[in-house]
Each structure stands twice: as structure tokens, then as C-alpha cells.
Amino acid sequence: MKRFALSPLAALACGTMLTACSANVSGDTRPVVSASSVEAPLTGEARIADLVSRMSLERKVAQLIMPDIGSITPEDVAKYRFGTVLNGGNSGPNNNDLAPAPEWLELADAYWDASVQPLPDGEPIIPVLWGTDAVHGHANIIGATVFPHNIGLGATGDTDLIRRIGHATAIEIEATGIEWTFAPTVAVARDDRWGRTYESYSEDPALVSAMGAAMIEGLQGRPGDPDFLGEGRVAATAKHFFGDGGTEQGVDQGDVNGDLAELMAIHAAPYPAAIEAGVASVMASFNSINGSKMHGNGPLLNDELRGNLGFEGLVVGDWNGHGQVKGCTNTDCPQALLAGLDVYMVPEDWKGLYETLIAQVKDGTIPMERLDEAVLRVLRMKDQLGMFSTEVRPSERANAGKWDLLGSDAHRSVAREAVAKSLVLLKNSGVLPLKEGANIVVAGTAADNIPQQAGGWSVTWQGGGELTAEHFPGATSIFAGISEAAKASGGNATLLAEGGVPTAGAADVAIVVFGEKPYAEFVGDRKDMVFRDEEGLKLLRAYREQGIKTVAVFLSGRPMWMNREINAADAFVAAWLPGSEGAGVADVLFGSRAPTGRLSFSWPMACDGNPVNGPQGSLFPFGFGLDYGAASEIAYLDETCAVLTAGGSSQWFAAGRLTERVKVLSKGNELPDFRGSAGGVVVRGLDRNAQEDARAIAFGPGTALDFSGPQGGNAYRIEYQVAQRPAGPVVLSSGGSTLDITQNLSVAEGKGWREMLLTEECLAGLSNALTIRSEAPFKIQIASIAMEDAEGTQCSF
Structure with missing residues (x-):
């Protein structure tokens, strides 16, 4: 029965x-x-x-x-x-x-x-x-x-x-x-x-x-x-x-x-x-x-x-x-x-x-x-x-357990079509579509990075982080798609190693793939529209200096102020967050599909972040997108940006996200989004005021977390909570100085969220590197870390 x-x-x-x-x-x-x-x-x-x-x-x-x-x-x-x-x-x-x-x-x-x-x-x-x-x-x-x-x-x-x-x-x-x-x-x-x-x-x-x-x-x-x-x-x-x-x-x-x-x-x-x-x-x-x-x-x-x-x-x-x-x-x-x-x-x-x-x-x-x-x-x-x-x-049920349907060829074909149709060509000085038989170099950390091209809400909530290509079986990176298309056209594509230096005559054309790191929800909120990561910009300028034509492929979850990169590129493609089928990018670059994507958002002319919804204030208006019918040159764009020259924020960690140029390591192993496990330390997301806007940190015996980031002042302000007092010494160190905070943390037990202010009064020579070390198992929760100016202020806990 x-x-x-x-x-x-x-x-x-x-x-x-x-x-x-x-x-x-x-x-x-x-x-x-x-x-x-x-x-x-x-x-x-x-x-x-x-x-x-x-x-x-x-x-x-x-x-x-x-x-x-x-x-x-x-x-x-x-x-x-x-x-x-x-x-x-x-x-x-x-x-x-x-x-x-x-x-x-x-x-x-x-x-x-x-x-x-x-x-x-x-x-x-x-x-x-x-x-x-x-x-x-x-x-x-x-x-x-x-x-x-x-x-x-x-x-x-x-x-x-x-x-x-x-x-x-x-x-x-x-x-x-x-x-x-x-x-x-x-x-x-x-x-x-x-x-x-x-x-x-x-x-x-x-x-x-x-x-x-x-x-x-x-x-x-x-x-x-x-x-x-x-x-x-x-x-x-x-x-x-x-x-x-x-x-x-x-x-x-x-x-x-x-x-x-x-x-x-x-x-x-x-x-x-x-x-x-x-x-x-x-x-x-x-x-x-x-x-x-x-x-x-x-x-x-x-x-x-x-x-x-x-x-x-x-x-x-x-x-x-x-x-x-x-x-x-x-x-x-x-x-x-x-x-x-x-x-x-x-x-x-x-x-x-x-x-x-x-x-x-x-x-x-x-x-x-x-x-x-x-x-x-x-x-x-x-x-x-x-x-x-x-x-x-x-x-x-009918489709349950049919694992051949998960990531099937038919579904990936639809996704690849969607990638190709989503690309918006913003600039083209005649370099696209790529010529048959071209010798191509592909550069940028996003080029062969499936987690980055997938963005947030991909395997994990925020995406990226510790994810690798192994977490996306069957997926194709942008470089892999370019490499296959290049061979099919009688040419070849070589991936420039991370940190590699472009050389003269290395290729007929360089494709630089760069963009935003993955994020989701409030973690991705920004105060302006400046793209501060200059890896792509430096590569584009380096290839141009060598006389090599360049194609910029920009991955992002929104239009951003890209005047510098657009100036440095012979062709600029907004590729958004294409997902698992990176070969769809190559379909457009090599001309097997025409660029039919049109901006569904106005592209900003200024970098301040003020909303742009229509022609006013737009560099490229809603609905803009080039075809391959004719080459398109645009006038040199103004690269001055007051927000950029003012420098970055002193905030290192807030709203569940590390800010740009901030790193967290344990025994030399990086925790890319301040989550995961490394060196005997386990960090997980914690809900304080919003989903995973804080971190719960469990130190093993004799373990440490090493923070480093942009210099933003001469003091650290850390918002924290101690549910259970440490069982052994907990020590902070920065700039060659150390501070035992075991007693301070013991007093803070059960007192809810508190602020720790660390100045040169207690950490002489304090630098933009901070280590927290625990000699015994210990748990602490952290909601924010910032560097700020606090001249003459005593330390507090």
C-alpha cells in the first residue's frame, strides 16, 4: 500500500x-x-x-x-x-x-x-x-x-x-x-x-x-x-x-x-x-x-x-x-x-x-x-x-531529489543568456567586439572569482568571504569564458597573476575585471558613490602606458562614480553581478551576442552620492546603452572628487561589515568578512539591532585576532559585550605596547553593551594595528570598532 x-x-x-x-x-x-x-x-x-x-x-x-x-x-x-x-x-x-x-x-x-x-x-x-x-x-x-x-x-x-x-x-x-x-x-x-x-x-x-x-x-x-x-x-x-x-x-x-x-x-x-x-x-x-x-x-x-x-x-x-x-x-x-x-x-x-x-x-x-x-x-x-x-x-513530489535539475544545462543556458543581455556597453573606442585571433591578457582579482561575480545571497547571506569556486560546482568564471571564446576564435587568453605587472607587447588587448566585493542588505549601505578600490584603475592605466588597448569589465550592485576608470579604458562594460555563468560576458565581448543591455538606473556624474533618477545629474541616463554599430568616444571626464580626497572613514567595523582596507587575521589566516574560523578563533554573526550586525567571538586557548586598517586617529573605540568573564589573561597590544584588560572584562560581565576607549594613555605609541590575545577560552561580542582622535583622553571600559 x-x-x-x-x-x-x-x-x-x-x-x-x-x-x-x-x-x-x-x-x-x-x-x-x-x-x-x-x-x-x-x-x-x-x-x-x-x-x-x-x-x-x-x-x-x-x-x-x-x-x-x-x-x-x-x-x-x-x-x-x-x-x-x-x-x-x-x-x-x-x-x-x-x-x-x-x-x-x-x-x-x-x-x-x-x-x-x-x-x-x-x-x-x-x-x-x-x-x-x-x-x-x-x-x-x-x-x-x-x-x-x-x-x-x-x-x-x-x-x-x-x-x-x-x-x-x-x-x-x-x-x-x-x-x-x-x-x-x-x-x-x-x-x-x-x-x-x-x-x-x-x-x-x-x-x-x-x-x-x-x-x-x-x-x-x-x-x-x-x-x-x-x-x-x-x-x-x-x-x-x-x-x-x-x-x-x-x-x-x-x-x-x-x-x-x-x-x-x-x-x-x-x-x-x-x-x-x-x-x-x-x-x-x-x-x-x-x-x-x-x-x-x-x-x-x-x-x-x-x-x-x-x-x-x-x-x-x-x-x-x-x-x-x-x-x-x-x-x-x-x-x-x-x-x-x-x-x-x-x-x-x-x-x-x-x-x-x-x-x-x-x-x-x-x-x-x-x-x-x-x-x-x-x-x-x-x-x-x-x-x-x-x-x-x-x-x-515530482521534481524532488532530481539533482540533475539543480544547475542543469538547460537552466545554465538561460542564465548565460541573461548575463549577455544584462551587459551595458558604456564606452567603446572601437576595441569591441574583440578581433578574431587576438592575443588577450585578462587581469584583476575578479576575473577568475566566481564568488565575487555571484555577489550577495550566494551560498551564504553576504556571499564572498571564505567561499571559493568549489562552492559553485558547474559554474564558469569570467576568465574561463573568455579563455574558451578566445581559443574558438583562433586566439588565446592569459590570466595575469595577482600582483603581476603588465609589460609592453604582452597582448593585443587587455581585459580588466574588477568591482565591488559581495555584500547584502544593510552591510552594503554606503555614504557616497565612490569606488575606492584602485586595483582596476592601476591596471587600466598601466596597460594604457604600454600602448595596449583596454576593456574594463565592472562588477557592481549599483552604478558608481567611475570617471577615472572610464577615462583609462578604451571600452567600459557594466556587467553588474552576473552569477554563475561568466561565459555570458565573453559572448558579448567577442560579438557572438550583440550588446543589448540598457541602463535601468541612471549613472551618476558626481561622486557625492546624492540620488540621481533621470537626466539631471546623470553621466549616462536611464535607458542608455551602446550597440556595436559604431565606435563611440566620450569626452574626457572630470576626475576630481572632494569625497575621495577627504579620505576614508575611521570606522573599521560597523553594521556587520568591515570597511575597505581593514583586515582581520588569526595566526596569519584571514577572516575576510570577519566571520568564520581561523587559528583557533571562531567568529559568527550576531543579531543586535539588525540581522548579523555584530559578531560573537570565541577564542580558544592561546589564540588571538589581529586587526589592521587605515589610520583614522590615535585612539580605538570598541563597542562590546561580555556574557561570561574570561578564565585567563586577555591582553591588547598595539604599536609595541601591551595592556592586560582581564579585570576590565570581568567587571563588564553581564553589564550589557559597553564602550572601550583605548588611547595612548594606556597603549603608548598606539598604531593602526591592534591585537586581542586570550590565554584561555573566552567569548566576547563586538558591535563596532573605530579609530578616532582623542587627544589627552584617558582609557575607559
Whole structure:
């Protein structure tokens, strides 16, 4: 007899015959019910209403709780019966975000099996639903196809291509047993200093609307079509409602201020198209609108989204976003549910919130009618996905476990096409397309660097860091694609070793690949649009001095001030964040595909970072892009930049990110993004005010961390917290001086977040290198490190 997971309908049938139903599960914990035991099945809204009417208060509340897989076990799912679970950007099966794909499917089965165990008193069983951030392909999974980020897809202007990308992504998600993705982002980014600009298709609301709707149709299928939310499709999420791309100064999770109608005309504009496309869920945004956090903003979630825009689906929260509402904490926020939120994303504090919500329904703070309304929406979405009719555990579904679908040739072909169509040619003095038989040198640390070309949200949340090409099996670097194309054209391509020096006559043309290091969310926020890493600039100038033609290939999550590099290059290509299929770059450089990409964002003329959305202030306006029809020279660009000459910030580490030119090492081993393990020290992300905006550091015996960075003053200011006093000496050293801080740290134990100010009063000759050494195992949390001027100031802890 084929075994199925117990459906809610079957659970209702078993309500009066639980013993008989349970008797069939000998040797298998998944309950079985015979078809003859099911009477006249209810369907649609009648079925959902019937299920809700039979659920206990505790089970209803559990449907609104979404914990992270890093904080719950299948046993927790069986006990509490969460409605949904998620994996954050750095979460994975068995607390391993690098877990192979089969382990993801195994965990999906484990959660599903736990969620469909029999309940007493005939209470209906509701399967659990898993959501993931598949924002440019199912890129959390090693081996998946990594498509270009949205900023590149916006440059293609090709809605049919976007649908195909969505469909391919949905199939790869299905292979791992997951049913729901928190994508697409339909933010209209209007200040490119925002660290999530690359998640936006465009600064133009109309283009975002078209691309977002196309991605939803690709992920879910079209409403009314036979495959809508069926095989090869997953539930989509339009996010983040609304205003995430319009915060003051581009600050992530910040404030959006202005006339409401004018704000909605830009930032809420993509939602009618998303709703028309049948999007299953909408995610509330972290930001506030005119001072009111969106997670608690009833007039906008209820009156606008549900009322005026007519959205009938599920509203899900973002990572502890409800905890930012005035008067709320992560474990106590009835305001969010009353304002229109249906599901709380509460990664770690789920138990406290669960207990609080139950109490608030019992005492009348939350009306039962509102609770039932939210539960109905969760169950309605599950019904749309067929979870109440297919009754099949994740591994038994059509595409599950078909690992040949993950990163398949067909999907990679679509991704390669997307890369080629996303490239925008900004300058060409006749060097492109490359001549057949050309002798080419390729330079730049990004040239043969798949993690960098993939960007953030690739295998890990922030991407890059300790990732290597081994974490992207089947992917092709930009250099590998160029090398293959060069051979096919009768020429050759040589990769210049890092630190190598260009020489005269070394090549007919040099391709320099450079750009931003990977980042995600608030970690990527900037104060200006200056690209300070001069590796690419120096290479371009060096080749030009040798009389070698140059092609600049710039990888970035946004347009940036590139006047110096554009001047130094004979051709300049904006390649955005192309993902796993770097050969798509070569397709355009060698002319097998024409450059059809057009800027979906205005390219800034100035370096100060002030928003540019239209012709005024643009070096290259929205919609600009060259063809190969004719060579294009541009006038010499002004290279003066007051922001650049003023120097960099003294901040070394803040908001979860190391600033430029700051390094952290342990026993000579680098921790590129101040995360990971090296030399006996383990550093992991820690949520303080936002996701992973701080670090938890565990020192082993006789271990140390060595920090170095730009000179920014004569003192260090470190924001820290000590949960448990050190068991042995902890010593700081800088500029040849040492300072024992063991007693200071012991006093700080349990006192919450504090500031440590280190000056020459306690570290004579203090330099721009600082070491923290612990002789015994010790744990400390650090939120920020900065150098500053503090003349005559005493040290403090």
C-alpha cells in the first residue's frame, strides 16, 4: 500500500477513529488512512473554514509563527505545529549553511513528517510550509544555477526571459523539497547608496512593475493556467511593502518621508501588477513611512494593501521586523497582527512570541476573529499549493531529489543568456567586439572569482568571504569564458597573476575585471558613490602606458562614480553581478551576442552620492546603452572628487561589515568578512539591532585576532559585550605596547553593551594595528570598532 502523509481531511476522518488510523503506522511514523474512511470531501473555502473551526487556540497561533531552521528541530515542529519555517541566509540543515542539497530535502521530509503526526481529539493536521530566499536562483544551495541579480535583469528589459528564469528557479527549489520563496523584490531603488540596490530591477516604477510581474508568473505560473502553483512552480512573495527603496540617504530599514500619495505613486506602484499576476504573499518592509514602522502600520497594510489594492493573500513579516514597531519586542507585538500582518518571521524568539500571542487572544487583546482571519490566509495559501490534496511528503513530489535539475544545462543556458543581455556597453573606442585571433591578457582579482561575480545571497547571506569556486560546482568564471571564446576564435587568453605587472607587447588587448566585493542588505549601505578600490584603475592605466588597448569589465550592485576608470579604458562594460555563468560576458565581448543591455538606473556624474533618477545629474541616463554599430568616444571626464580626497572613514567595523582596507587575521589566516574560523578563533554573526550586525567571538586557548586598517586617529573605540568573564589573561597590544584588560572584562560581565576607549594613555605609541590575545577560552561580542582622535583622553571600559 502506498503511504501518504496524513492530510487534514484524513485527520478529520480519523477524529473518531484515531486508534484505527494509528494502527497502520507500524514501522513508519507517518500515519495512513484508507480511502474508504474519507467521506464526501470538502473543497476550497468550505474545507479551509472547516479546518479552522476544528483547530485549538494553540494550533491556530502556531500557524502564525515562522521560526528559522537553525533554532528548531523536527521534534519542535511535532510539538508546536508551526505553520511555516524559513531558512535565513546563513542557515542550513544541521546548522551548516554549506550542507549539500540532499540534506535540505532530508530536513524538509523530517519537518513534514513531524507536522503530520496524529493529534488528540481529532484535531486537524496542517502540514508545515517552508520558505527560502531564492532571490537570484536557488542560490543558497551549492550547485544551483545562480542567475544575475535583479539590477542586471532590469537591464535586459526582457520579460519573457524573466519568466523563464522564474520557472527554472522554481524547479530547482522543488528539487530540495521547499515550496515558497521570498522573491521577487519589487523595490524601486531611488538612492543607490542603499545596500540592496542590486535587488531592485530599476529606478523606474513601470519597469519594476513589468519585471516583477513576469518573475511572479515564472515562479508560480499564470492564474488560470493548469500548472498555476502546481508542478514546477512555487509560491512567490512580492517584497517589501512598501518604500524599501526610498529611505532617507539610502539607509537600510530607515525612514521614508513625504506626501503619501506621491510615495505610493513610486514605491507602491509595482504591487498592482504583482497582485494581478496572482502573487501568493506580500512581505512587509522594515522601513517606516512618515515615522510609522510598516510592520505595525494598519492604515497601509489593511486600508491600502488589502483595501485599495485588493490583495487577498498572505502578509508575512521580515526578520524580527515586528520587534521594531513602537512598543513591541521580538516576543510581544500584538500591534503587528492587528495592523494586518498574518505571519510573524521570528527566527529565534519563537517560543516567547507563541506564548504571548496565546495569552493575548485569551485576554481579548487580539480578537479571535482576527486570529482566524490570519489562519485562514495561511491555510488558503497551502491549499493553493495543493498541500491538502496531494498529501505527498517533499521527497515524493515530482521534481524532488532530481539533482540533475539543480544547475542543469538547460537552466545554465538561460542564465548565460541573461548575463549577455544584462551587459551595458558604456564606452567603446572601437576595441569591441574583440578581433578574431587576438592575443588577450585578462587581469584583476575578479576575473577568475566566481564568488565575487555571484555577489550577495550566494551560498551564504553576504556571499564572498571564505567561499571559493568549489562552492559553485558547474559554474564558469569570467576568465574561463573568455579563455574558451578566445581559443574558438583562433586566439588565446592569459590570466595575469595577482600582483603581476603588465609589460609592453604582452597582448593585443587587455581585459580588466574588477568591482565591488559581495555584500547584502544593510552591510552594503554606503555614504557616497565612490569606488575606492584602485586595483582596476592601476591596471587600466598601466596597460594604457604600454600602448595596449583596454576593456574594463565592472562588477557592481549599483552604478558608481567611475570617471577615472572610464577615462583609462578604451571600452567600459557594466556587467553588474552576473552569477554563475561568466561565459555570458565573453559572448558579448567577442560579438557572438550583440550588446543589448540598457541602463535601468541612471549613472551618476558626481561622486557625492546624492540620488540621481533621470537626466539631471546623470553621466549616462536611464535607458542608455551602446550597440556595436559604431565606435563611440566620450569626452574626457572630470576626475576630481572632494569625497575621495577627504579620505576614508575611521570606522573599521560597523553594521556587520568591515570597511575597505581593514583586515582581520588569526595566526596569519584571514577572516575576510570577519566571520568564520581561523587559528583557533571562531567568529559568527550576531543579531543586535539588525540581522548579523555584530559578531560573537570565541577564542580558544592561546589564540588571538589581529586587526589592521587605515589610520583614522590615535585612539580605538570598541563597542562590546561580555556574557561570561574570561578564565585567563586577555591582553591588547598595539604599536609595541601591551595592556592586560582581564579585570576590565570581568567587571563588564553581564553589564550589557559597553564602550572601550583605548588611547595612548594606556597603549603608548598606539598604531593602526591592534591585537586581542586570550590565554584561555573566552567569548566576547563586538558591535563596532573605530579609530578616532582623542587627544589627552584617558582609557575607559
